[in-house]
Amino acid sequence: MKTTIDQLTINSPYEEPKHYWSYDRETRTFSLKEGRRPAGYVIASESSRAFDDPGIFIEIPIVNKIRPRVKAWREAGYAGVTGITKRLLEHWHNSEEREFRRFFFCQLEAIETLIWLNEAPDSEKVGIEIPSDGGEFRRLCSKMATGSGKTIVMAMLIAWQVLNKITYPQDTRFSKNIFVVAPGLTVKSRLQVLLPSGKNNYYEEFNVVPVALLDKLRQGKVLIRNWHALNWETEEKLAKKKTVDKRGVKSNEAYVRKVLGEMSSAQNIVVINDEAHHAWRIPAESKIKGVSKEDIEEATKWIGGLDRIHKTRGILNCYDFSATPFAPSGKKSSEEALFDWIISDFGLNDAIESGLVKTPRVVVRDDGKLTKDYKSRLYHIYNDPDVRDDLSRKAEEHETLPDLVINGYYLLSKDWLETAKKWKDSKFPTPPVMITVANRTETAARVHYAFEHKKIRIDELCIPEQILHIDSKVLA
DSSP, rough: OOOSOOOOOOOOOOOOOEEEEEEETTTEEEEESSSOOOSEEEEETTTTTGGGOOOEEEEEHHHHEEEEEEEEHHHHHHHTTOHHHHHHHEEEEOTTTTTTSSSOOOHHHHHHHHHHHHHGGGGTTTTTTOOSSSSSOOEEEEOOOTTTTTHHHHHHHHHHHHHHHHTTOOOTTTSSSSEEEEHHHHHHHHHHSSSSSSSTTTTHHHTOOOOGHHHTTTEEEEEEEEEEGGOOOHHHHHHHOOOSOOOSSHHHHHHHHHHHHHTTTTTSSSEETTGGGOOOOOOOOOOOTTHHHHHHHHHHHHHHHHHHHOOOOOOOOEEEEEEEOOOOOHHHHHGGGGTTTTEEEOOOHHHHHHTSSOOOOOOOOOTTOOOOOHHHHTTTTOOOOHHHHHTTTTOOSSSSSOOHHHHHHHHHHHHHHHHHHHHHEEEEEEHHHHOOOOOHHHHHHHHHHHHTTTSSOOOGGGGGGGGOOOOOOHOO
């Protein structure tokens, strides 16, 4: 048993994980276990604030049921797949051909799971029932840690769908029309690599498709839209408008033509939702504690827009990608609503242990004042009674941050100073960077103000010219 972990990276990114660090909440120790960590997620426990408890691990049963079946299907040679699918799978697994562009295990498993659900014989899928999100079209979610390469999986998905439909036009399991929805302008820009004819597209950059199939791939259509393109004005909003134009809400037909443009005549479209945790259905009670009006409107218009497209043109399948596929439940953090339609999972701990993402840092320089109680409060800072309400409200940028936040920044800043000194002594030309991800745009503005006005007690971090403030409103 270990109380600390001496080595986080214990698996190859190109192979199925063989070991994982297991945490025992009773003894507060880690042990290195053989095999693969079960699919699941961690929720806060009632006693989390008593010590630095990461929370309770909750398994995702359907993923743990699917995993061994996909593995057995893979090892048996992918029974039931089309010739095009078989060619793609062989191409993706060809390590000799792609020495410098090998795909990660998590990427291959994610796309294989989607293919398995669509093409494997029905006998392979007995007992597998994917719950609905409550709508009329089917959603399937691939849970992948940020940094594990989900955009490449989207490229694989598009290639698989389009190439099959172009080759077998009568096969109703596939579509050559792909509608990709992004949560923001920056994500939309990043996803331009999914356009088969686009500059620096991933199909060529990462050798996703054999060269001989590229022209065939370009016969498909890929449309990428920011979720705002799905927006429409309700009867209520139109009624409030002071205008002589009294036309009502657009019909579904007019709406689809506007949203889909050159793809508007297509039937049975495949939808890909990137960062799909923004796209959830509003519960019957419609009021969700702690969720902003803007977030509820985004979720409503995103899913509501897809509903309108489905009624008018038909959505063959909707593929969700997210590192955090939770819908707000309005309940406490120990009762978060995980998407029920998750079919594969490669979470943050798996990604860290496979060396795919940056490893976390914690404060180590605390001047001897960082008590056990204080550490726990910092660990659960957004749930701290002195912080929670303050950082969850609309506030002016000049309003003082809670003492716990100010002190947390002081401790982090001491750590930054020590690192900056080491880097300078080692002749590194660039100093370390401190990054803050805030829960709301108002909090981000308050943090920015605090640093610019020397409310944080480390002068070296309070130089206005060296502080960059970005939020979703600025980007929009």
